[in-house]
Amino acid sequence: MTSLLATLFDRLLDRIDAGLAEGSLTATLPGARTRRLGGRAPGPDAVVDLVRWRALGRLVTGGSAGWYVAWSKGEWRSPDPTVLFELFMRNRRTLGGAGRAQGAMRLLRHWRNGLRRNSRTGSKRNIEFHYDLGNDFYRLWLDPSLTYSSALFAEPVVTEESLEAAQARKNEAILDRLALPPGARVLEIGCGWGGFAEAAARRGLAVDAITLSAEQERAVNARIATAGLTGVTVSLTDYRDVTGQYDGVASIEMVEAVGQEYWGTYLAAISRALKPGARAAIQYIAIDDAIFEAYAANVDFIQRFVFPGGMLLSESRFRALAEQNGLEWRDRHGFGLHYAETLRRWRDRFDAAVASGRLPKKFDQKFINLWRYYLMYCEGGFRGGGIDVAQVTLVKGA
Incomplete structure (x- = not known):
């Protein structure tokens, strides 16, 4: 045998x-x-x-x-x-x-993953699974700005530049794409722990930030209060329930939590939220179109163990949906190797937190091994070139 x-x-x-x-x-x-x-x-x-x-x-x-x-x-x-x-x-x-x-197991897992679809209740459940591990957990290994998305380093990427400085550059790049004067109103879809909202407020913008994570809502409120800033409101709101129109929309690595079934819904929500002629600045993660069909037909490691309901973009499909919703696609900038470096630094910080015994006691060795593997898996994907992170400006027709 x-x-x-x-x-x-x-x-x-x-x-x-x-x-x-x-x-x-x-x-x-x-x-x-x-x-x-x-x-x-x-x-x-x-x-x-x-x-x-x-x-x-x-x-x-x-x-x-x-x-x-x-x-x-x-x-x-x-x-x-x-x-x-x-x-x-x-x-x-x-x-x-x-x-x-391959085979029956692939079909079974695909069916089970379908139960985690990003309906209104499903989205909240999926977000809580990943983000409500606790602010204390993420604070241990993210940079001091608590930013959980790719940094944008100066070129060439060097170890001398701090992760915090590169994350600030990323927020400034998104703000530059919006090109808004002080006093303008911005909607942020998926606000994380408030790094972008704080940067926008420091430019004099009024920000409505939305999230489905109660942990993040508390953190953003505390952050803005500590900074002594005004003009930022944060709420537990699904992007599908946003009303009113804005001078700009920002969304940084939130669309990966939407799912292919809802890409059109997400883009329609952005289009509704924008005033005529206004801009949205999006940062997103995409997988090579050549392998998207095979990727979408399977349930990968991240979808099963780390981020239920997650789905990387097919850029060509997503762009077509954006244009169908009256959003012109402009100035796409990819920087996948910057994400690989971001992930490497996160893993170094994560390992240091584990080695010093600073991880909350509820996280056992199995959890630690899972997250270390997750960070390595993602870094390898970006270094291999099949996954990219990019920023794009979407302009609503006048």
């Missing part, structure tokens, strides 16, 4: 080998046999110790979610999983379905 499994899984390794157009994978297999896959062109050089064949079985039946389960159970290990994730993302087109769930 063991010999038969080895033969079957060797065939899967053959498929992975054939799909590695760039970079290489050195794998130590059960029984101490070693195989080197790829190596045809420069790229990431990953190392994996495959402790049990069952890890590959989980990869076949569960895709990236199954691969995480195998890692959590010690069925595979690597000195740097980030490089492995980068390697697979770099070769996303040539690998095809080698790293995605």
Whole structure:
């Protein structure tokens, strides 16, 4: 039986080998046999110790979610999983379905994920699952501004620039896109812990900030009060329930929590909220259009374990919906490697908090391992180029 499994899984390794157009994978297999896959062109050089064949079985039946389960159970290990994730993302087109769930399990998980759709009640439940882990948790490893989205570093990206300074640059870039005078009214859809709202208030703008997280609502109110600023209101409001019109709309990495089913609804809400000729500034995360269909047909590691209801954008589909809603797409700027650097710094801070015992006691080792894996997984995806973060200006017709 063991010999038969080895033969079957060797065939899967053959498929992975054939799909590695760039970079290489050195794998130590059960029984101490070693195989080197790829190596045809420069790229990431990953190392994996495959402790049990069952890890590959989980990869076949569960895709990236199954691969995480195998890692959590010690069925595979690597000195740097980030490089492995980068390697697979770099070769996303040539690998095809080698790293995605197959068969009945894929259909079952897709059906179960559908139960987490972002209806009004579902959105609140999904947001609470991720963000209401507690402000004390996020404060330990985000930068001092409590910003949970990609920073925008100066080019070239250097370690000397602080994460806090790069996050401030990101907020200023969004504000520059809106190009509003003091006194103008801005709607922020998905306000996080208030970094953008504070920056906007310091420019003299009036901000209506909305969130579905009670933890974030409390934090923003406290932040604005501590800063001695006025003109910022924050409320627990679904974007679909916004009324009135604004001089500008900002939304920073909120649309990933909307889901493909509701992209048009989200864009229609932005269009309604904008005065004629006004602008929205959006920061979003998109996955390569070439693999979007396969991605959308599966339930990946993040959707299953970290952010239920989440969905990265297909930029071409999202842009088409924006234009259908009367929003002109302008000045798109992508900066995916900036997100990779942001994630690396978050992981360093997270590891330091764990090492010093500062994490709240309710978070056990299983949780710690999950979040460390999540940060590595995301960093590798951005370094591999298949995932990008971008800012764009959407202009409503006059």
